[in-house]
Amino acid sequence: MTPADKLWHGLAAFAFYYPLFMSFLWMTGAALFWWRCERRERPDRPPHPLSARLPVSVLVPCFNEADNAEETLLHALALDHPEFEVVAIDDGSTDATGAILDRLALRHPRLRAVHLAENQGKAMALQAGALLAKHEILVCIDGDALLDPRAARWLVRHFVEGPEVAAVTGNPRIRNRSTLLGRVQVGEFSSLVGIIKRAQRFFGRIFTVSGVITAFRKSAVHGVGYWSPDALTEDIDITWKLHRAGWDVRFEPNALTWILMPETLRGLWKQRLRWAMGGAQVLLKNLDALFRPGERFLWPLLLEMCASVVWSYTLALLAAVWVGGLVLPAGVMPSVPPPFGAQASGLILGAACLAQFAFSTWLDRRHEPGLGRNLYWMIWFPVVFWVINCAATIVAYPKVLARGRGARARWVSPDRGVRPE
Numbered sequence: 314m315t316p317a318d319k320l321w322h323g324l325a326a327f328a329f330y331y332p333l334f335m336s337f338l339w340m341t342g343a344a345l346f347w348w349r350c351e352r353r354e355r356p357d358r359p360p361h362p363l364s365a366r367l368p369v370s371v372l373v374p375c376f377n378e379a380d381n382a383e384e385t386l387l388h389a390l391a392l393d394h395p396e397f398e399v400v401a402i403d404d405g406s407t408d409a410t411g412a413i414l415d416r417l418a419l420r421h422p423r424l425r426a427v428h429l430a431e432n433q434g435k436a437m438a439l440q441a442g443a444l445l446a447k448h449e450i451l452v453c454i455d456g457d458a459l460l461d462p463r464a465a466r467w468l469v470r471h472f473v474e475g476p477e478v479a480a481v482t483g484n485p486r487i488r489n490r491s492t493l494l495g496r497v498q499v500g501e502f503s504s505l506v507g508i509i510k511r512a513q514r515f516f517g518r519i520f521t522v523s524g525v526i527t528a529f530r531k532s533a534v535h536g537v538g539y540w541s542p543d544a545l546t547e548d549i550d551i552t553w554k555l556h557r558a559g560w561d562v563r564f565e566p567n568a569l570t571w572i573l574m575p576e577t578l579r580g581l582w583k584q585r586l587r588w589a590m591g592g593a594q595v596l597l598k599n600l601d602a603l604f605r606p607g608e609r610f611l612w613p614l615l616l617e618m619c620a621s622v623v624w625s626y627t628l629a630l631l632a633a634v635w636v637g638g639l640v641l642p643a644g645v646m647p648s649v650p651p652p653f654g655a656q657a658s659g660l661i662l663g664a665a666c667l668a669q670f671a672f673s674t675w676l677d678r679r680h681e682p683g684l685g686r687n688l689y690w691m692i693w694f695p696v697v698f699w700v701i702n703c704a705a706t707i708v709a710y711p712k713v714l715a716r717g718r719g720a721r722a723r724w725v726s727p728d729r730g731v732r733p734e
Contacts, residue, residue: 321647324627331624336665342512356567360470367469368396370446374438378456379409393462399424400442405432436540436547455525461569468528468568479533479560483526483568508673510564519562524548526570533560546591553599589709625706
């Protein structure tokens with residue numbers, strides 16, 4: 314075997330074994346997290362009453378959320394918590410969002426409406442809400458998120474138990490599932506998002522809080538300079554700022570919120586590209602932590618981020634060589650197997666994906682009965698989402714490098730999918 318052949322075989326082996334290894338690592342970590350943190354808890358019963366004594370401010374930044382704002386705010390106002398306020402921030406919306414907030418504020422004493430003159434971006438909207446909030450604990454949600462009534466109690470208990478805790482991220486659940494993309498994302502949020510956060514929390518540090526439901530300690534956020542206005546994904550950026558400042562970030566699977574996700578390929582691509590660009594920003598911004606022994610607790614996250622980027626580019630390279638082998642004369646291109654093929658490696662990866670989803674269904678069955686009905690749709694996950702996520706990663710890094718630092722990240726109206734009846 315020539316050195317070139319060894320190189321291509323090595324790349325193919327990495328493309329196969331990396332996702333397989335990470336799948337079993339995530340399942341192992343999630344199982345250990347469940348054993349240590351979840352198995353004795355009942356989601357239908359509020360945690361210890363001590364957690365109810367800490368008041369909270371619910372921050373709801375909104376930009377052109379006329380279709381969702383009223384439903385979101387009414388759910389937030391229905392929290393099962395003795396002392397709380399809701400601060401809705403209209404970030405220069407051009408639709409009827411501002412009028413809806415004002416109308417609801419007149420009817421609900423716990424609600425305050427704040428209006429920014431023009432679109433400043435989610436990070437600045439959150440900062441404005443934090444500065445105006447009365448309470449130390451900030452529960453931040455999106456303008457389409459429906460909070461579970463017990464969510465605040467589950468989040469707040471971590472701040473009571475641990476003065477070193479700066480943020481606690483909750484457990485988002487998908488509520489629109491009328492299309493194939495919606496149904497696959499139901500499984501994705503369990504088999505990937507939920508399992509990964511459990512595993513990361515057990516093994517060390519969480520890569521990112523969820524932008525749709527996270528509680529923050531206001532003094533900690535103030536100490537790191539609030540959310541970065543140039544961050545395309547302010548949730549990833551604030552997580553790393555808190556990590557590097559020495560704070561603890563936790564995951565609370567019982568703190569539920571129901572969200573809308575894209576159900577068109579165009580909307581999904583825009584979302585995943587923004588996520589990938591935000592991840593690229595954070596990686597490039599924090600690579601220096603690899604050279605700081607005092608921050609070695611972040612090394613596993615950084616190395617995993619680097620490995621995932623290398624995997625995406627490796628997969629793209631193998632796909633390009635395979636296609637070249639089909640259209641060019643024999644012998645011009647190296648012989649590599651088709652990505653996501655039906656050979657043994659593809660079947661093994663598909664089986665691992667289904668096993669991961671089946672395990673996640675078992676973990677989340679108490680939060681969402683009937684979740685297993687989506688098992689069939691997860692067959693399409695590697696075909697649709699691996700391709701989209703890999704492509705987004707490949708496109709993201711050149712775009713971030715060309716974009717530079719300091720450019721304000723402003724809102725765009727996202728694809729909220731097909732609304733349920």
